[in-house]
Amino acid sequence: MERLDLPPDVVIRRLPLYARSLRYLQDEGIQFISSHGLGTRINVTAAQIRKDLSYFGEFGKQGIGYNVNKLLAHIEHILGLSKEWLMVLAGVGHLGQAIVRYEGFGSRGVRLVGIFDNDPAKVGQVIEDLPILPDEDLARVIHELGVKIAVVAVPASHAQSIVDTMVAAGIRAILNYAPVVLRVPDGICVRYIDPITALHSMTYYLAQEEDKRRSQTP
Amino acid sequence: MERLDLPPDVVIRRLPLYARSLRYLQDEGIQFISSHGLGTRINVTAAQIRKDLSYFGEFGKQGIGYNVNKLLAHIEHILGLSKEWLMVLAGVGHLGQAIVRYEGFGSRGVRLVGIFDNDPAKVGQVIEDLPILPDEDLARVIHELGVKIAVVAVPASHAQSIVDTMVAAGIRAILNYAPVVLRVPDGICVRYIDPITALHSMTYYLAQEEDKRRSQTP
DNA sequence: CGGACTTTGTGATACAATTCACAACATCTA
DNA sequence: TAGATGTTGTGAATTGTATCACAAAGTCCG
Incomplete structure (x- = not known):
């Protein structure tokens, strides 16, 4: 020991x-x-x-x-799951909505306390008791509630700038669904959820199988 | 070389x-x-x-x-992205619908050709031009179209059995969103999309930071 | 043309992760 | 009690991965 x-x-x-x-x-x-x-x-x-x-x-x-x-x-x-960590979500499109509604979140160790979108038509709508807030409020909410975790579900083009805002406001861990590699300061923890990349790494093996199959049956 | x-x-x-x-x-x-x-x-x-x-x-x-x-x-x-690989989706809940609507899929190398759900109320509904089919049709479609890739977005309790069906029907690669480790025969490629697990690995570092902070400011 | 830069591709090296293998301990049965 | 069986925790060995460092080759510019 x-x-x-x-x-x-x-x-x-x-x-x-x-x-x-x-x-x-x-x-x-x-x-x-x-x-x-x-x-x-x-x-x-x-x-x-x-x-x-x-x-x-x-x-x-x-x-x-x-x-x-x-x-x-x-x-x-x-894993630090004895306490409850607060979490915000940026980007309430189809994916973001599915995330909000996914009962897995909020269940163990983490709780979603704020959801944000830059589309004025969406702001004010309520999903699962959470009102959609404008991006302008993001930094304030993170700072005031001491939120440490953020989920990024915005388009790739917006991801880096919103992450910069989040990190400046005190976010320490990011779950990123946007298909870009984020640049963050040392000490900020980032995890990528990237189905397309995962798929594209599998097609490699499918293609290998095809090749092998074709070379065996000429 | x-x-x-x-x-x-x-x-x-x-x-x-x-x-x-x-x-x-x-x-x-x-x-x-x-x-x-x-x-x-x-x-x-x-x-x-x-x-x-x-x-x-x-x-x-x-x-x-x-x-x-x-x-x-x-x-x-x-990566085998010169050809187009056909793909089916099992489970059309909130997550499944977000997957169907995600333009990232279908764009490069893969094309969604069938979506399935075991809820009779959902069967027949159409999402993005794709009708929801009953699970009974899954094996037939995979076999007839020669589909090699499957996305699993069913509840954890149903995942293994539907995967067994898929593999028996000819699926060779699986993108799994269900929070379970799948048992598949050798040669079947599986990738996991698991946001909860990713979150829970980040809270470890957050907890470490908290501990350090607390021990520094007594 | 020649010398200062730049960049690739890759053996050699260093580092990291996994597996092996076994002593130490625990239980069960008779 | 003793022998058979099962299991942990962990150094040591093995396997796997990433980095280093440099020859070879290309560009640029006066």
């Missing part, structure tokens, strides 16, 4: 997966799970799970495995 | 980012770009771009850089 070096980001990114799987186990009424059992559920090796967890402490019991409730509580605490 | 070993998946995942950035450069009317220039735009080192491209050939010119049009054409060809 040394824990000299801090956990790498790849490990941090896997923790939410472990947490989610543990919640499903909870729902199923399962009380104990081994690293192997958890691993087969999420396509991760048992050794990797144990190694990942070892960055944060010792949570298992030899011969038994992990207590589902306790391990979940530990991981949620590590 | 050896190219003995095939490109690792990390490289394949970066190619669409390069392609996208090159398209923006095209729009700006820029004809040549160096690895360094491209790198600063997408937060990747110049060496990494050159190394990545070297898996596929030599596309640059010393002293000049890369011809934007030509490099883009090369990358799109590598």
